[in-house]
Amino acid sequence: MDRSEYGPEHARPGPVVVGVDGSEAAGRAVRWAAHEARSHHAPLHIVHAIGVPDFFPGGAISPSTELFHLLERDGDAVLAEARELAASTAPEVPIQAESLTDSPVVTLIDQSTHARCVVLGESGRGAFTGALLGSTTIALAAHAHCPVVTVRGPAERSPTGVVVVGVDGSDLSDDALGCAFEQAAFREARLVAVHAWNDSDPEELFSESRVTFEWEPLAEAEHRVLAERLAGWSERYPDVPVERDLVRAKPRQRLLEWSAAADLIVVGCRGRGGFRGMLLGSTSQALVHHAECPVMVVRRHCATAPQAP
Known part of the structure; x- marks a missing residue:
């Protein structure tokens, strides 16, 4: 097959978006998303959702400044690790990383409006805890504006074609x-x-x-x-x-x-x-x-x- 006919001029617009939380499963999602971005000549957008509304539903109580800074620092560490992993997987792919305060579902549905696809790991901790068994993946797949990928299966698996x-x-x-x-x-x-x-x-x-x-x-x-x-x-x-x-x-x-x-x-x-x-x-x-x-x-x-x- 001549892959040249599927070059950058034929790639659909928008970045590959991946949600991360610092878990091993999220790391696998980052690697999958980086390969996907490289294959489609697309940028990679790494997103971490602090999930302030999840901690303080209804907004009746705001997080203390100290707690908010702790959440921010944790998010920065998660993003730095994910960025390093993505860069080592696909060094030629442009990478953007950001931490947002909304819940994972709200954040990723919003990101899906301009993404070519959104990628999640099969399970995780932190803001994306329970992504497989309940909230994030199911809600996102039902309401996203682009395809949603759940990275499942053995960590080390040779391509089957x-x-x-x-x-x-x-x-x-x-x-x-x-x-x-x-x-x-x-x-x-x-x-x-x-x-x-x-x-x-x-x-x-x-x-x-x-x-x-x-x-x-x-x-x-x-x-x-x-x-x-x-x-x-x-x-x-x-x-x-x-x-x-x-x-x-x-x-x-x-x-x-x-x-x-x-x-x-x-x-x-x-x-x-x-x-x-x-x-x-x-x-x-x-x-x-x-x-x-x-x-x-x-x-x-x-x-x-x-x-x-």
Whole structure:
């Protein structure tokens, strides 16, 4: 593959943003983000959130000057360590680092408005404590204006040359496909498009795709849906080899299996129920919690996602 066609003039604008808290997991996120910034000829923006509103909810009590200075010094040390790690990983990448007083969620959602992606470690301490199991990652992935990456999996793992994307036939999966094809192109990787369905699911059984084509057998309908979704993107990225994986199973189950052999899994963010848009769908949540490789969650109409062909 000729990577020159994916040079700086084709890179999407905006820095790679990484949230740090001084933990080992955050350090892995910094290394991943630095590699990502270098690959896309983008700057790296390292962010530490002091989280003053988390310590003093409602603003009824302000932190003492002494405590605030302690929090600032801790943040400065965290940023210095992260900057050194990023510089050693990708010395040619421009780096900016800053510590902000807002909570992690507010800070990173704001940063996402101008970022190409936001990167977090799978767990941590300090301001980003519990990022995996609750607040920061889930809230950010559900509301960010750009793709969100959770760096999961073994610390030392050789690249496999495989990017996996979940395709459900919706417009949302087009955004995920765009990001997945782009990632595969930059990595010179094989793209595996996973389309899993469950014939006991009423949403599948009575889907528009089946009704439109006069109730063709479900398996045939799913093969057609996947082929249609891939066609335009394959034309745009002709050098990316694509493998189709269609199975009758729950999507999260199949994608979790693939995570053991992938460099990255890309999925769309699909909230369900009365809190649609506030929570991640079951597939995204399962991957964010349990995948064995980094996971990229893409919301509908992310400002930095490639547009559908």
